[in-house]
Amino acid sequence: MSEPADQPAKISSSLSRQALDECRTALLDTLGGVLRDFKYIDIGVVDATLSAAREQFDQLAGLRDRKTFESQRSLTASRISLVHEDDLEFSIRLSDLAQQLRESCELQLGQLHLRFMTLLDQQEAAPEQLPVGPETVGSAVRALAAEAGLTGDERIRLLQDMRSTLISRLRALYQNLNARLDELGIEQKSLLRAPSDRPAARNAVSMEQAPAAAPTPQSQALDPMLAGALRDRMISWLDEQLAGGSNTPQVARQLGRTELAGLLPNESRQAVDCIERVLDRLAAHPDIPPAAKQPLEGLRVPLLKLALRAPEFVNQPEHPARKLLTALAREASELPPDAAPGTTQLNLIEASVSRLTREYTTDAAVFAEVLAVLENARHERLAALTRRVESYAEGIRIEERSELARRHASKAIRALCAQEPPRTVQLFLEHYWSVVLRRTLTTYGERSEEWTQALKVADGLIWSMQPKPEGAERDRLASMLPRLAQHLQNGLDAIRVKAETRDKLLERFASLHAESLQGRDPRLIEPSVSAPADDASRLDKVSGTEGLQILRRPGYLPREPEIPAALSALEIGQSLRLVLPGGIPGSGVIAAITPARQVFLLQMRPDNKPLAVAWSEIARQQAAGTLGFSRAPALFDL
Structure with a gap:
């Protein structure tokens, strides 16, 4: 079946290889220039940075469709291990940088995306799939930070310092690549359907993409x-x-x-x-x-x-x-x-x-x-x-640290529960021990002995519930149970669990441990346990900040929130509509956003009172369909 007349002709394999080689070289030369600007002249740092960019370019150039790209990106996300809090913030900031680069080079990137679809013979491709795009640059910056051994603060400062230079150099790069691909005869792929496939009524189209009308x-x-x-x-x-x-x-x-x-x-x-x-x-x-x-x-x-x-x-x-x-x-x-x-x-x-x-x-x-x-x-x-809202800055910054800790603690619990412990243990870890981990992170930090000990207690609890057919294992279990029980009690007391609830949980574990000590599988006698009712979103006071509350749903995060691109681009001045506790609708204007974008401060309408909202709550309401936010119409888009 012949291609629609408005589609560019397929290009030869030799021309494709030439174009890809030239684009890869131009990208690496541009990144090399950026490294020289920032005095990263250590050969190991330069090689690692450019190698990461080259690898990402080649990987993306080999993906023919959006579906494969999305599945590989999802697989990569599922393999992310527990990271330090600084790395978590760096990843968030790096994602923001990629978005800023995309917005600053929107026109050039849009044209390049369509030319690469022709070059790679793609029928559908995600904007993030562009081999020379901001995502490849982000991979290089991540490798640079790792190879140079930068601390958390140094990584954040690096992103801030590089932003304007990257925007300037990449805009020139993308403009030059468009011109070069045009010289090679590689046209922009048309995203318009064939005439027979187009619906009778269409939305407004941009002049960049509209076909010329017959005179x-x-x-x-x-x-x-x-x-x-x-x-x-x-x-x-x-x-x-x-x-x-x-x-x-x-x-x-x-x-x-x-x-x-x-x-x-x-x-x-x-x-x-x-x-x-x-x-x-x-x-x-x-x-x-x-x-x-x-x-x-x-x-x-x-x-x-x-x-x-x-x-x-x-x-x-x-x-x-x-x-x-x-x-x-x-x-x-x-x-x-x-x-x-x-x-x-x-x-x-x-x-x-x-x-x-x-x-x-x-x-x-x-x-x-x-x-x-x-x-x-x-x-x-x-x-x-x-x-x-300047007087609330410190309060929401503290809340941001708590939210980062909650995300990190939840991620640790999800990793631990991959061992498939008994349901009794899994529910305990999700609804109680995740709070212990979050408190430990905010109080002592992830590199502390207290954090390591809290993880070991959770891992030890899981191991204690596994069958112990060997006598040596049962002896080891018997010797560790008193210390394990004490650690569990201390953790529950630290998060102020009621004594009655605490004792009931420990008694339940004791009965299951008795089975393990006899060499039997404790899961066979495990009682039917229902998950605690999900904590509803609630308004909590922001500690040390008079008159400020925060809207959030406390506790364990069963999964990392999926953040739509439109939410990632929220900025000061935009309006948000959400549901407050009790089903009360509310709306306000974004007045401040914390550095890692974990807490948004709203000026609520009509009384102008401040309200902090956790990012996870914004994402939850977006998924539930209860969030509304102002978006400037994309007037000139297809």
Whole structure:
């Protein structure tokens, strides 16, 4: 079966090898330059760093589809061993760096991703599957930190110091690779379906990805001077609509569908069509409150005028007009659903649109000026928001350390329970001993004797419940039981388990140990034990911080939360909607995020009171479908 006409032809194996070799070399040369900038000249460090990048490049270049990539990534995640708390924070920060690199090089990476799909003959590939992408760079940085023997703080500082240099060098690298692959004739793979596969009604498409519309007979034959005059008359007509007192002339909504539009050059007609589709998407977006949709509709006339004068702007993500449209959509999406006229953000949106409609005639510089005012006002608003919650910084930092400890302790318990202990023991470890481990981590740290001892107690409890057919094993068990029981009691007392509950647990273990001492399998007499009821999410006081509470679900984490990409990108200023204890809906604005992104501080609506929320609780509510968060519409995406 032949390929769709809009797909690039397959490339030869020799050209593929040449292109991959050149891309790999360019990536390694770029990383080598970064290492020289930071004086990592030790040959062992350089070799380990570049070797990790080369290995990751080759691995990704060998994966043909998204399914294989996702399965291998999942398998890798399942093999992660217990790591030190610093390594856990470093991994989180490294993931954030990859996301920042992706956002800063979004345009170049998008083009490279499509070219590599052609190069590797891929039908479907994840963005993270790109061999020269941020994930490969992250592998190199991890190897650098390990080979250089950097401490936890030094690793975090390394990421901070390298960020701007990596963004600058990678943006240049990706631009050069796009140009080189273009020279080699490696085109971007089209993600559009064949015409017969496309649904009758489609969402708005971006101009970068939209196929060129077939020119009409009129536009083919129309004299360029006449076409220019027609464009000028359309612009004058739009100005007349505004002068007539209508900020949103109804006819302008269908400008691209009129017969006159068919006389425009293809590029102008497509730009008009793109803007109309983008604004229609904005008007229908569920995260934009009704109070913001009317002023945003006022963008239609100035943007249509710009599309007629400079149609190329719709293909330029860095153009001030596109950036302004995106910024206004973000501002609108962060408003509460019931936003009323008079709020600061809504006033800012209205003022921005009003200035455009008044001042834009022929000089597009006004778009950059309005964007600068909008971004400066946003910066000042977020700075003021941050200042209001500065007094809570230390409290939420302590809570972040507790959350990291909980994740680490839960991971240790999951690893221990891989030995499949009796259910009685597993439930005990999950619901009681995981709390002991978390407390030990926060009090003494992972490199302490107390942490090692707490792990040994859990491992010893599991071993004690296994059948002991050999007399020597039973003798060893008999000698260790008094110490084991004492350690268990001390741990339960440390986390303030009620004496009645503690004694009942220890008595149950004693009866099972009696079976082991007789050489029998204790699981054969194990009573039917139900798991304790899941602790509901609750509000706890943040220690040492007056007036601040934290929303979380305490206890053991049966699995590491799966974090959607949209949640990983949450930032200060965005709105969150969640469910509070008792089923009470709540919403607030993100005012602060702890360094490892384990605790988010919200300014709740409408009373502006602060509320800390654990990251695991945010992820849990997202999985349960009870979390809502503002997202700026992806206006120019397919």
